[in-house]
Amino acid sequence: MDASTGQDTRHAPDPDTDVVALLMAQHGEIRNxxxxxxxSTGDERRDAFRRLVRMLAVHETAEEEIVHPYARRATEGGAAVVADRLREEHEAKEVLSRLDGMDTEDPKFLPELLVLRTAVMEHARAEERYEFTQLRRLNDPDRLAAMAKSLRRVEGMAPTRPHPGVESAAANIALGPVAAVVDRTRDALRKAMGKNG
Structure with missing residues (x-):
């Protein structure tokens, strides 16, 4: 509430012009x-899992390339906060890699999916609490909009599934096809942001 006008100044930020709102919307999409x-089952489950992998790749890559660097340098204790988020992301990627090697109808798939979901949702809550609030407090609207624009561009450029031979061979050996989606998403994001390497 603005005391001078008596008007409610609280409104939901627009995901098109605010990277925090966009990342929060992605958290909701990931939950869904x-x-x-x-x-789901059968082909519907496989398709939904591919879309989940893509969304996680877009989201985590954007955080690694846009959010974490800013949080590391612009917030008090940022290096420790980012180190914790990177550790969580690494743990989730290991579970995701195990899932990626399974048939989605394997009896072990859903229990592993629950492990991944728990890790990802705990990670999302930590991001919202420790990074997103800092971004909102320390950034200006133009910066938040520019970050959102970069992320929106990469959403459209990110691969829908891994394509062998295009990804980083070293990462692919270590983590399997999921890593290919992450690598290609990172490349697309860097291209969208005008970065090299």
Whole structure:
């Protein structure tokens, strides 16, 4: 509430012009995709899982390339906060890699999916609490809009599934096809942001 005008100044930021709002919307989409994967079977489950992998790749890569660097240098204790988020992301990627090697109808798939969901949702809550609030407090609207624009561009450029031979061979050996989606998404994001390497 603005005391001088008596008007309610609280409004939901627009995901098109605010990277925090966009990342929060992605958290919601990720939750919905977990629900969809868990509730479906057969080809529908495989398709939903591919979309989940893509969304996680877009989201985590954007955070690694846009959010974490800013949080590391612009917030008090930022290096430790980012180190914690990177550790969480690494743990989630290991579970995702195990899932990627399974048939989605394997009896072990849904229990592993639950492990991944728990890790990803705990990670999302930590991001919202420790990074997103700092971004909102320390950034200006133009910076938030520019970050959102870069992320929107990469959403459209990100691969829908891994394509052998295009990804980083070293990462692919270590983590399998999921890593290919992450690598290609990172390349697309850097291109969208005008970065090299």
């Amino acid at each position: 995709l977990f629900d969809e994967v868990g509730a």
